[in-house]
Structure formats: structure tokens, C-alpha cells
Amino acid sequence: MDHLSNYAKFNEIDTFIFDCDGVLWNVESQVINHANEFVKMLLAAGKRVFLITNNSARTRRHLLEKSHKLGFDVVEENIVSTAWLTAAYFKDVLNHKGKIYLLGGEGLEKEFQMKGLDYIGPGEASYGDIAAGHAGYLSLKLDPEVNAVVVGFDPYINYTKNVLAMSYLNDPSCLFVATNTDLVFPSDGPIKIPGTGSIVSFIAASAGREPTVVGKPSSSPKEILEAVHGKFDCERTMMVGDRLDTDILFGRNCGFKTLLVLTGAHGIADVEERAKKEETKSMVPDFYIESVGHMRDLLKN
Amino acid sequence: MDHLSNYAKFNEIDTFIFDCDGVLWNVESQVINHANEFVKMLLAAGKRVFLITNNSARTRRHLLEKSHKLGFDVVEENIVSTAWLTAAYFKDVLNHKGKIYLLGGEGLEKEFQMKGLDYIGPGEASYGDIAAGHAGYLSLKLDPEVNAVVVGFDPYINYTKNVLAMSYLNDPSCLFVATNTDLVFPSDGPIKIPGTGSIVSFIAASAGREPTVVGKPSSSPKEILEAVHGKFDCERTMMVGDRLDTDILFGRNCGFKTLLVLTGAHGIADVEERAKKEETKSMVPDFYIESVGHMRDLLKN
Numbered sequence: 063m064d065h066l067s068n069y070a071k072f073n074e075i076d077t078f079i080f081d082c083d084g085v086l087w088n089v090e091s092q093v094i095n096h097a098n099e100f101v102k103m104l105l106a107a108g109k110r111v112f113l114i115t116n117n118s119a120r121t122r123r124h125l126l127e128k129s130h131k132l133g134f135d136v137v138e139e140n141i142v143s144t145a146w147l148t149a150a151y152f153k154d155v156l157n158h159k160g161k162i163y164l165l166g167g168e169g170l171e172k173e174f175q176m177k178g179l180d181y182i183g184p185g186e187a188s189y190g191d192i193a194a195g196h197a198g199y200l201s202l203k204l205d206p207e208v209n210a211v212v213v214g215f216d217p218y219i220n221y222t223k224n225v226l227a228m229s230y231l232n233d234p235s236c237l238f239v240a241t242n243t244d245l246v247f248p249s250d251g252p253i254k255i256p257g258t259g260s261i262v263s264f265i266a267a268s269a270g271r272e273p274t275v276v277g278k279p280s281s282s283p284k285e286i287l288e289a290v291h292g293k294f295d296c297e298r299t300m301m302v303g304d305r306l307d308t309d310i311l312f313g314r315n316c317g318f319k320t321l322l323v324l325t326g327a328h329g330i331a332d333v334e335e336r337a338k339k340e341e342t343k344s345m346v347p348d349f350y351i352e353s354v355g356h357m358r359d360l361l362k363n
Numbered sequence: 364m365d366h367l368s369n370y371a372k373f374n375e376i377d378t379f380i381f382d383c384d385g386v387l388w389n390v391e392s393q394v395i396n397h398a399n400e401f402v403k404m405l406l407a408a409g410k411r412v413f414l415i416t417n418n419s420a421r422t423r424r425h426l427l428e429k430s431h432k433l434g435f436d437v438v439e440e441n442i443v444s445t446a447w448l449t450a451a452y453f454k455d456v457l458n459h460k461g462k463i464y465l466l467g468g469e470g471l472e473k474e475f476q477m478k479g480l481d482y483i484g485p486g487e488a489s490y491g492d493i494a495a496g497h498a499g500y501l502s503l504k505l506d507p508e509v510n511a512v513v514v515g516f517d518p519y520i521n522y523t524k525n526v527l528a529m530s531y532l533n534d535p536s537c538l539f540v541a542t543n544t545d546l547v548f549p550s551d552g553p554i555k556i557p558g559t560g561s562i563v564s565f566i567a568a569s570a571g572r573e574p575t576v577v578g579k580p581s582s583s584p585k586e587i588l589e590a591v592h593g594k595f596d597c598e599r600t601m602m603v604g605d606r607l608d609t610d611i612l613f614g615r616n617c618g619f620k621t622l623l624v625l626t627g628a629h630g631i632a633d634v635e636e637r638a639k640k641e642e643t644k645s646m647v648p649d650f651y652i653e654s655v656g657h658m659r660d661l662l663k664n
Contacts, residue, residue, distance in 0.1 A: 119496070167493075186490060192468075192518045195420070200554050217493045220521045221557065228547075228555045245568055246529075253501050254529045256522065256569035264565035267546055268557035 063333055066321060066351040066360060073362050075319065077110040077299040079142075081278075082125075084304035084326020085354060086113065087132055089248055094325045095355030098133035103361055105135060112287070114142040116277040116308065118214035118241035118258060120169040121176075122146040139291075144241040144277040147286050148212060149173040151239065151276055154289045158237075161207040163230050165223055165261065166214035170241065182208065183223070190222045199225045210237035213265050213273065215258045224268055231269035238269065242277030244308065248327070279311035284318075294318070302354065304328060306336055306345040313347070320347040323354055364634055367622060367652040367661060374663050376620065378411040378600040380443075382579075383426075385605035385627020386655060387414065388433055390549055395626045396656030399434035404662055406436060413588070415443040417578040417609065419515035419542035419559060421470040422477075423447040440592075445542040445578040448587050449513060450474040452540065452577055455590045459538075462508040464531050466524055466562065467515035471542065483509070484524070491523045500526045511538035514566050514574065516559045525569055532570040539570065543578030545609065549628070580612035595619070603655065605629060607637055607646035614648070621648040624655055 066072065080086055086097040104111050113129065113136060122141045129136050148170065152158040164174060164181040171184045182205060191198035202225060211227050230236050243259035266272055276282045284294060296317040303309020304326025313320035322333065330350065336342040351357060367373065381387055387398040405412050414430065414437065423442045430437050449471065453459040465475060465482040472485045483506060492499035503526060512528050531537050544560035567573055577583045585595060597618040604610020605627025614621035623634065631651065637643035652658060 189487060189519055196548065196550070196556060199556050200550070200552065202554055204553055217522050218490055221518050221562075224557045224561060225554065228557050228561075229553060232553075232555050245571065247497065249497070249501070251501065252505055252530060252533075253503055253526065254533050254569070255497060255500050256525045256529055260525060260529075260565055260569040261522075263568035264561055267564035268555070268561040270546065 063322070063330075063337075063347055064349055066349040066357065069349055069360075072360050075109070075298055075300045077112070077294060078104055079112045079114055079299065079301045079313075079318070080354070081301075081303035081305070081309045081326075082113055082115045083248065085302060085309075085323050086134070088325070089250075091128070091132065093132050095353040096358070097354040098135075100354050100358050100361075102135050103358060107361065111136065111140050112142050113140055114278070114283060116144050116242040116244050116258075118144040118148065118170050118277075119167050120145065121172045124169065142283060142287065143169070143173075145169040145173045145214065147283055148214065148239065148241050148276045149177040149179060150286050150290055151282065152179055152210070152212075153177040155286055156237075158210065160209035161205060162210045162212055163205075163208045163227060164212050164214075165216040165219060165227060165265070166212060166241070167217055170212070170214045180207075181212075183226075184216070184218075186218045187220055187223050189220060202226065202229075204229055209233075209235065210239065211265070212239045212241070213258070213262050214241035216261060219261050219264065224265055227265045228268040231265075231271055238266075238271050238273040240273035240275050240277075243275055244277075278308040279315055281312070281315040283312070284316040306332055306342075306347070310347045311345050314344050320349070322347040322350040323352070324350065325353045364623070364631075364638075364648055365650055367650040367658065370650055370661075373661050376410070376599055376601045378413070378595060379405055380413045380415055380600065380602045380614075380619070381655070382602075382604035382606070382610045382627075383414055383416045384549065386603060386610075386624055387435070389626070390551075392429070392433065394433050396654040397659070398655040399436075401655050401659050401662075403436050404659060408662065412437065412441050413443050414441055415579070415584060417445050417543040417545050417559075419445040419449065419471050419578075420468050421446065422473045425470065443584060443588065444470070444474075446470040446474045446515065448584055449515065449540065449542050449577045450478040450480060451587050451591055452583065453480055453511070453513075454478040456587055459511065461510035462506060463511045463513055464506075464509045464528060465513050465515075466517040466520060466528060466566070467513060467542070468518055471513070471515040481508075482513075484527075485517070485519075487519045488521055488524050490521060503527065503530075505530055510534075510536065511540065512566070513540045513542070514559070514563050515542035517562060520562050520565065525566055528566045529569040532566075532572055539567075539572050539574040541574035541576050541578075544576055545578075579609040580616055582613070582616040584613070585617040607633055607643075607648070611648045612646050615645050621650070623648040623651040624653070625651065626654045
């Protein structure tokens with residue numbers, strides 16, 4: 063790992079992919095060290111820019127509004143959320159026919175609507191006739207048109223939803239897709255918040271199957287973006303992130319240049335620790351820099 | 364593995380532990396090949412008998428009533444359910460002080476009540492103020508007296524319950540106990556039913572911790588029974604089951620003699636498969652027999 067200022071070909075990078083939380087803004091939604099100004103510089107210089115988040119709870123439009131409020135001069139096509147990625151995966155990559163059993167919230171549902179996908183499942187679900195025991199679950203009806211199960215952030219996840227998901231997934235031809243597998247949301251204080259990954263574990267454990275994962279660190283975002291926006295020149299693409307196990311691993315999985323910023327989850331000591339072990343070596347970035355704001359001085363006009 | 368009829372010391376066995384489903388009765392709750400008569404013979408011969416089930420949804424008393432209906436001449440002390448085992452673990456093994464956050468159903472709750480344990484949590488839970496997003500969860504209150512989380516079969520499991528469980532478990536001194544880790548309930552037909560193990564996966568994934576498991580195949584049932592009923596003579600104890608990965612592994616983990624009956628989940632071919640691989644060799648039983656009923660001829664009066 064080298065400091066970014068030592069990278070002679072930095073100006074040849076033409077596509078920048080930024081993680082959002084801990085990179086462009088902090089958990090209190092405050093812009094980190096003029097990151098918005100740097101993104102403006104990149105766009106003015108004709109670079110391609112993507113803001114990527116594993117969050118599946120919000121639509122791309124919602125994240126665009128947040129970006130605008132924080133002074134990022136981007137359009138909807140610059141935003142890459144797992145809610146949109148998952149809808150694009152089914153529509154633009156798979157050209158999926160059939161119904162999707164969707165465990166997800168409002169953001170995912172709206173992206174599915176906008177892509178014209180056929181789905182059932184979101185929203186509050188009854189706990190079922192608990193007193194009836196197994197007989198209550200056994201009387202549930204499956205929809206014969208369902209041929210895919212999608213698991214995203216679903217605040218209404220419950221046992222009955224798992225009965226249905228597991229029953230659909232018992233057919234090996236039924237697709238199993240997860241938006242992402244982050245196990246926790248970042249939070250300070252005594253209350254901890256489970257991530258979508260824990261919901262995925264709930265379903266996957268029952269089904270005895272592992273899903274295709276759309277979000278980082280899988281390389282799916284690259285494949286889906288290529289289906290929509292055309293091929294990446296990996297040598298000229300840079301992934302900028304604060305987490306080694308999601309952002310940097312994602313960049314390396316895609317063959318992109320990788321840059322760690324020191325404004326979020328991981329620091330230099332974390333890199334050194336990963337570098338020592340064979341199984342975590344692929345989380346070591348090519349470069350590091352103090353913050354996205356510090357990149358401004360390196361960009362020649 | 365040998366046929367049980369070749370076991371010269373079979374009459375010296377003085378304690379028999381039977382799994383229930385697939386061993387004593389089938390999924391339709393019909394007695395399998397006079398198993399009830401054999402149990403009567405054992406008791407008449409002065410043997411010690413336990414009926415053990417990983418099911419945590421029912422009380423020991425409920426399972427006793429079912430046993431009586433099916434002609435098993437047993438008393439409450441002969442029944443070993445994970446609901447009762449878990450309550451006995453906290454009361455008779457740990458002599459636990461403090462409050463337990465209990466994710467479980469009616470059976471577990473009643474056993475906790477009967478042991479005089481202090482708990483919160485069971486029953487229907489609100490989905491919370493979903494529209495409030497993270498702020499809604501962050502305003503949840505933790506009970507400062509809680510120092511243990513128990514996960515059993517909870518038909519009301521939901522996301523808010525996981526927020527609380529994960530938050531309590533963030534304190535490393537908070538105990539984490541699961542009744543059992545069976546991933547699925549046996550069922551024919553298109554509807555599949557997730558087991559308690561899937562709920563455990565949901566919580567454990569968020570918490571980043573693995574629980575102490577009370578049920579088979581862990582050896583906890585032996586230790587808990589010993590705290591209540593006194594030591595086992597392992598050489599003279601036989602575990603009788605139909606599943607290699609729970610019943611037989613449990614028996615081997617405890618140092619008991621193990622007997623596979625061919626009336627349930629696994630057969631001879633399954634044993635041969637396990638015998639080939641180093642990591643599953645510990646699931647190979649000492650003996651097999653066609654059914655519990657077939658044991659009658661071997662018992663000398």
C-alpha cells in the first residue's frame with residue numbers, strides 16, 4: 063500500500079466509484095472535508111463518477127435528494143444503491159420472467175415497480191395462527207408463479223415470511239438473491255442495529271442455500287453497471303472506500319485500482335493486520351489517502 | 364456398526380435415552396411398532412428411561428400428556444425437552460440471578476415460570492415505528508437487569524426483537540443460550556417449516572457471537588440431567604435415535620453407547636456415507652436395529 067500522491071498514473075483514472083458513509087459524508091450526514099467539491103472537480107474534468115451504497119432501504123431517487131442537499135452535483139445515473147442494483151439485475155441482466163417473492167422495504171419495492179418487475183411479499187405480515195402450530199403454517203398457500211426470492215432490508219421480517227421463503231427455495235430452480243450481507247449498521251450508543259446480512263442468515267439457514275449477493279464485496283455491481291452503462295476499463299477505474307472487507311475487497315474483486323480513505327471504519331493498522339494473513343490479503347488496497355478532500359491537490363487540470 | 368443382537372452386554376445397560384419423533388412415534392403421532400410396550404418392559408425391569416426431544420415449543424407436561432395418549436407409561440421426570448432443559452440449566456446448573464431476555468414460545472415461558480426464573484420478552488412484538496427508520500430503533504429502551512439472552516422457538520420473532528437481543532449481547536458478559544439449532548422441522552408437502560436453528564442464525568449473525576446450545580447434539584442435556592438426577596454410568600447408558608447428526612452425535616459426545624433405529628430420518632446407507640469422511644465419523648453409531656419394537660426380544664427377564 064502506497065500513499066496516493068506517489069501514483070504517477072492517477073490522472074489517467076477516468077472512472078471513480080465512491081462508497082458514501084465514512085467516505086463522502088459521516089454518520090451524522092455531514093460532508094467530510096470538501097468531498098462534494100472534489101466530486102464537482104471530477105465531473106468538470108469529464109470523469110465518470112458513481113456513488114455506491116449497500117443500503118437497500120432507500121431508492122436511488124431518495125439518495126439523490128440526500129446528495130443534492132449535501133452539495134453533490136450528481137444525477138440519478140451517478141447513484142448506485144443495492145435497491146436499484148437488484149432491480150436492474152432482474153430486469154437488465156436476467157430479463158427475468160415470473161414473480162419474485164420480495165422480502166424488502168419501501169426502497170426496494172419502489173425500484174422494483176420502476177423496473178416493471180412482478181413481485182409479492184413486501185410490507186407488514188401477519189404472525190399467522192400461532193395457536194394452530196404447524197398446521198397453521200402447513201395451510202399457507204404458495205403462489206405457483208413465484209420463481210425467485212429476494213432478501214433485502216425488510217423491517218417486517220417474521221417467521222411466517224421465512225416459512226414462505228424457505229418453501230419457495232425448496233425448489234432448486236427458484237432463484238435466491240440477496241441485496242447485501244452487511245451484518246450490522248454502524249451505530250454508537252447502547253442500541254445496536256442488525257443489518258440485512260442477519261435477515262439473509264435467517265432465510266439461508268432454513269433454506270440450506272446461499273444467495274447470489276448483489277452488493278459489495280461481490281463483483282455483481284460491476285456486472286450490473288456494465289449491462290446498463292457499458293464496460294469498465296478496470297485499469298482506469300478507482301474504487302474509493304473506508305472499509306476493507308466491503309469496499310476494498312469489492313474493488314479488488316472487480317480488478318479496479320483501490321484507495322482507502324482514513325475517514326471511516328478502517329485505518330492503516332487494520333490494513334497491516336489484513337496484510338499478514340493469507341485469507342485477508344485481498345482486502346489490502348493499492349493506495350491510501352487521508353480523505354477524499356486530500357485528492358483535490360493531485361488532480362491536474 | 365453392528366446389529367444390536369450381537370451386543371453381548373446389552374442386558375447390562377441400565378439407562379435408555381430415546382429420541383421421540385421417528386423413534387417412538389412417527390410424524391403422524393402413531394406409535395412405531397409397539398415402542399410403548401418395550402418402554403413398559405424396561406420400566407418393569409427397573410431400568411431408567413428418558414424420552415428426549417429438541418422441541419422447545421412444548422412444556423414437559425404437554426409432552427407427558429401426549430406420551431400417555433400413545434400408551435407410554437412414563438412420568439414427568441422421564442421427559443426431557445429443551446424447554447425444560449433450558450430452564451433447568453439456568454436454575455439448577457447456573458443458579459442464575461438477573462433477568463433473561465427470552466425469545467421463545469409458550470412452552471419455554473411456562474417452564475421458566477415453573478422454575479421461578481425472571482424473564483422478559485416472549486409473545487407478540489410490535490414491528491416498531493418503521494417510518495422512523497433507525498431513529499425508531501435507537502429510541503428503544505434496554506432493561507439494565509438483563510444479563511442473558513435465550514433463543515428458542517419464537518413464532519413472534521421479528522426485527523425489533525433482534526435489535527434488542529443484539530444490543531444486550533453487545534455486552535460480552537451477557538449470556539447467550541439457544542435451546543437447539545435444528546434448522547428445519549420434518550415435513551412433507553410443499554410447505555417447509557424453519558426450525559429454531561434459523562432463528563438462532565438470525566440473532567447470532569447480528570451479534571457476532573455463537574450461543575451455548577442446550578439441545579442435542581451438544582452434551583449439555585447430560586450435564587443438566589446430572590445436575591438434577593445424578594451422574595450417568597456412560598458405559599451402561601444407551602442413546603437410541605433415528606438421526607445421525609443429532610441423536611447419534613449427541614450419544615457419542617456424551618460417551619454413551621449409541622443405537623440407530625431404521626424407522627426415521629437415516630438408514631444404513633447414511634451411516635456408510637458418514638463413516639467415509641473424517642469430519643462425520645463421530646456420527647457413526649455403535650449398533651443399529653430395525654425398530655425399537657425389535658429390541659423386545661433382546662431383553663432377558
